[in-house]
Amino acid sequence: MRVEGIMHPHYRKGSAPLGGTELGREILMQLGTLQLYGMDPQLTPLERGLVKYSLRMDKAGLMEAHMRFLKQFGELERDWQLTKEAAAMMTTSKGVAMEKERPPVRKKAVEGMRAIHLVDLAVGKRNHGRVLYATICADTFFLSLIQTLVEDDEGLAARVMIDDATLDGSASWAKVQRRYPRGAKIAIKAPFLSDLPDESIALYVTSEEDLVVLSDSSPSTVEFDSYGIMDAATLRTEGNRLFAKQDWPGAIGFYTKCIQKAMSTNQRKPNAKNRKKGHSENGATSNGKVSTETVVLAYSNRAAAWMKLCHYERALVDAEEALHLDPQHLKSIYRKGCALRHMQQFQRASECFAMALEYSPEKEIRQAHNRSKTYDSQSRLGVYEIHNHLLGDADDVSNLPEFSDFVGPVEIKLMEGKGRRGLFVTRDVEVGDLLLVSNALAVVNAEGRKIVTSSGRSNACLRDELVYKLSNLVLKSSRWLQQLCCLADCDCHGNGKVPSLELFRPNSKWNSCKDDVPLVRMKGVVLQNALDESGSCTRGLAAGQQPPARQFLGLWPLASFINHSCASNSFRLHVGDTLFLHASRPIEAGEEVTLAYVNTLLPRQMRQELLDQNSWEFKCNCSRCLLEAKLSAPLKQVSKRFQSLWGYKESVTPGQSESFKMAKLALKLEHILKNIGLYLYEVQLIRASFFIMYWIGYLNLDRLGDLAIKLPLPENLIDAMTAAAPGDGMSLYFACYWLKKFKEEGASVAVINDAHKRAMRICRCIYGKQESEILKRLVKAHDSAPN
Numbered sequence: 114m115r116v117e118g119i120m121h122p123h124y125r126k127g128s129a130p131l132g133g134t135e136l137g138r139e140i141l142m143q144l145g146t147l148q149l150y151g152m153d154p155q156l157t158p159l160e161r162g163l164v165k166y167s168l169r170m171d172k173a174g175l176m177e178a179h180m181r182f183l184k185q186f187g188e189l190e191r192d193w194q195l196t197k198e199a200a201a202m203m204t205t206s207k208g209v210a211m212e213k214e215r216p217p218v219r220k221k222a223v224e225g226m227r228a229i230h231l232v233d234l235a236v237g238k239r240n241h242g243r244v245l246y247a248t249i250c251a252d253t254f255f256l257s258l259i260q261t262l263v264e265d266d267e268g269l270a271a272r273v274m275i276d277d278a279t280l281d282g283s284a285s286w287a288k289v290q291r292r293y294p295r296g297a298k299i300a301i302k303a304p305f306l307s308d309l310p311d312e313s314i315a316l317y318v319t320s321e322e323d324l325v326v327l328s329d330s331s332p333s334t335v336e337f338d339s340y341g342i343m344d345a346a347t348l349r350t351e352g353n354r355l356f357a358k359q360d361w362p363g364a365i366g367f368y369t370k371c372i373q374k375a376m377s378t379n380q381r382k383p384n385a386k387n388r389k390k391g392h393s394e395n396g397a398t399s400n401g402k403v404s405t406e407t408v409v410l411a412y413s414n415r416a417a418a419w420m421k422l423c424h425y426e427r428a429l430v431d432a433e434e435a436l437h438l439d440p441q442h443l444k445s446i447y448r449k450g451c452a453l454r455h456m457q458q459f460q461r462a463s464e465c466f467a468m469a470l471e472y473s474p475e476k477e478i479r480q481a482h483n484r485s486k487t488y489d490s491q492s493r494l495g496v497y498e499i500h501n502h503l504l505g506d507a508d509d510v511s512n513l514p515e516f517s518d519f520v521g522p523v524e525i526k527l528m529e530g531k532g533r534r535g536l537f538v539t540r541d542v543e544v545g546d547l548l549l550v551s552n553a554l555a556v557v558n559a560e561g562r563k564i565v566t567s568s569g570r571s572n573a574c575l576r577d578e579l580v581y582k583l584s585n586l587v588l589k590s591s592r593w594l595q596q597l598c599c600l601a602d603c604d605c606h607g608n609g610k611v612p613s614l615e616l617f618r619p620n621s622k623w624n625s626c627k628d629d630v631p632l633v634r635m636k637g638v639v640l641q642n643a644l645d646e647s648g649s650c651t652r653g654l655a656a657g658q659q660p661p662a663r664q665f666l667g668l669w670p671l672a673s674f675i676n677h678s679c680a681s682n683s684f685r686l687h688v689g690d691t692l693f694l695h696a697s698r699p700i701e702a703g704e705e706v707t708l709a710y711v712n713t714l715l716p717r718q719m720r721q722e723l724l725d726q727n728s729w730e731f732k733c734n735c736s737r738c739l740l741e742a743k744l745s746a747p748l749k750q751v752s753k754r755f756q757s758l759w760g761y762k763e764s765v766t767p768g769q770s771e772s773f774k775m776a777k778l779a780l781k782l783e784h785i786l787k788n789i790g791l792y793l794y795e796v797q798l799i800r801a802s803f804f805i806m807y808w809i810g811y812l813n814l815d816r817l818g819d820l821a822i823k824l825p826l827p828e829n830l831i832d833a834m835t836a837a838a839p840g841d842g843m844s845l846y847f848a849c850y851w852l853k854k855f856k857e858e859g860a861s862v863a864v865i866n867d868a869h870k871r872a873m874r875i876c877r878c879i880y881g882k883q884e885s886e887i888l889k890r891l892v893k894a895h896d897s898a899p900n
């Protein structure tokens with residue numbers, strides 16, 4: 114089945130650009146955006162299907178694939194809706210300022226060239242001396258190229274790819290959207306319809322001279338004229354109607370028009386003096402001016418709409434405008450509090466809610482007040498009650514907790530002689546001390562996709578999705594923008610700048626920022642700083658429950674300053690989208706805080722391979738790596754044999770004969786370690802690197818016979834694991850496994866108590882300092898979780 118009116122016989126294999134009907138255009142716009150996003154060579158089968166159907170113009174298939182796609186990328190769809198806000202933004206005062214930054218309109222038409230239509234273009238043929246006049250009909254994006262959709266005056270549409278050289282390689286989303294806004298009339302000289310590797314076709318523009326922006330008529334400014342005849346009150350009512358339909362950008366557009374109308378009608382900013390004057394039904398006062406009440410409501414409602422779009426800074430500005438006109442406007446006071454709370458200005462938010470409570474004791478306001486006070490104290494004292502969540506019901510996802518950020522006893526410093534930044538403690542800290550709490554700037558749930566693909570590389574699609582989300586975010590908050598800018602401020606060549614901690618601390622003030630993060634840098638930021646989590650979810654530790662696995666990739670700004678070590682001294686715990694960082698060893702004042710970016714219970718070479726696979730472009734030279742490098746000769750044989758038996762990449766469970774060989778290899782390693790003569794800590798580090806061998810040895814105790822006695826005791830192995838990777842989930846699993854086994858086998862009380870203490874110690878590294886009763890409950894939950 115074909116989408117009527119879209120097909121044109123001139124196009125090869127039916128791979129015509131879409132367009133021509135309302136439906137076609139709508140599909141095109143949505144699809145186009147998603148397709149643009151899905152241009153990564155690592156397309157999922159679903160994305161591939163989408164591209165395929167779009168090429169065949171198979172309406173039913175297209176719609177179905179589209180629906181499936183949207184279902185899978187529910188969040189993406191939401192973000193796509195949000196991109197519409199760009200249009201609304203153009204009509205706000207700040208938007209007008211942005212418009213001024215745009216390049217001047219250059220020409221009205223291109224002279225000396227004959228016009229050509231999309232329908233007349235042949236694939237792969239450059240049309241010298243011709244010009245294609247078109248209108249940009251979708252939001253312009255930048256992933257690997259600047260990408261947009263255009264429609265010619267016959268209603269056919271096509272995808273356009275523009276080399277970012279046209280922006281001197283400094284393209285960012287904000288910049289491309291300003292440069293090529295939706296609704297702009299353009300002319301493409303010598304148009305070239307190119308066959309793309311994904312089998313779709315697009316107009317390809319390689320040089321700035323070939324794309325001329327003729328007029329910049331973004332829809333919002335055009336629309337404004339046609340609504341010019343409406344009065345302010347009608348414009349506000351129209352805004353309310355769109356608000357009710359959850360069309361936030363649309364609503365913002367109308368509230369803005371209402372405010373502008375009021376300003377032009379009243380010839381001056383309305384002030385509190387004419388606030389309560391009588392007014393007629395159309396919102397006009399008796400002297401024909403627009404009533405202050407109408408303007409207050411427009412500002413206040415626009416604040417609410419901005420909030421829905423997570424534009425909290427804009428929401429705050431609007432709520433304050435409304436309060437400037439009517440200081441007692443309850444909804445504006447409440448909205449101001451909400452905006453401040455989202456901006457982590459908890460103290461000011463509490464003050465707002467307290468003021469709102471004076472006017473109305475509503476439950477919603479009281480709850481908001483209490484919540485702000487809790488966040489405020491969390492952010493100042495670093496006291497969080499996470500155990501309720503940890504020990505809660507895994508199936509109950511309705512009540513996901515929210516926490517404030519917290520900056521503990523840490524500072525960002527430039528590392529001497531290395532140029533890169535690192536996080537350092539400002540005072541001595543103990544095991545389990547909370548170092549920081551950071552809410553994710555953005556998170557991408559893997560949802561069935563692999564974080565590391567079968568080719569052994571980190572999943573570029575997930576990373577691109579994160580770049581996409583971050584690109585949207587930086588348009589919304591100068592704080593988020595600055596946080597990303599300072600992460601981009603490190604170029605691996607020793608030019609790292611040290612940002613102020615105030616940028617990360619709740620309740621602090623920050624200056625607005627005019628910088629932009631070009632996409633190239635944004636991709637670098639994600640590559641260098643995104644952390645993944647493939648462990649099981651922290652929820653549902655309650656006895657007997659299998660915690661649901663949750664895999665995700667995200668960016669946590671302050672945690673991004675922590676460097677890697679294979680003998681790290683901190684542990685990150687993810688509760689929802691919040692990262693808690695606890696000290697997993699005692700750390701002295703001035704010492705660097707380090708994290709393990711990858712599983713470190715492996716030999717050095719494999720750890721480095723994992724770092725490489727995850728695109729961390731550095732060679733680890735931590736003390737543990739240096740020790741293993743020093744011992745590489747005596748350990749060479751064991752390492753080689755271990756790798757061939759285990760084959761980490763395949764992640765296969767060894768068969769019986771391999772298991773036995775592995776167990777024997779553990780004995781060989783013990784023998785070597787005894788002969789070299791190392792300190793206990795050094796022995797522990799090496800044992801930890803090969804812990805899998807020992808683990809398999811314990812599982813083969815019977816087959817080892819008398820030799821089994823030469824294996825270290827399980828508790829010694831647990832100590833070795835915690836020496837290398839304190840707080841590692843595997844150590845806790847192992848500790849609980851033995852605790853359970855000792856109990857089942859009726860070991861002495863002393864042995865059981867000792868095993869229990871070990872598990873409690875590891876729990877403290879992972880979950881932080883907790884009351885001993887809570888730690889006991891956490892151990893019990895792990896102890897009784899299914900193996």
Ligand SMILES: C[S@@+](CC[C@H](N)C(=O)[O-])C[C@H]1O[C@@H](n2cnc3c(N)ncnc32)[C@H](O)[C@@H]1O
Pocket residue numbers: 532533534535600603605609640641642672673674675676677678729730731732733734735
């Ligand atoms: C999450 S950032 C850490 C903060 C970073 N050092 C900075 O200045 O912004 C990760 C990057 O830091 C560097 N890095 C982290 N750990 C390292 C290590 N152990 N040795 C060398 N470079 C490291 C690498 O360039 C890595 O891509």
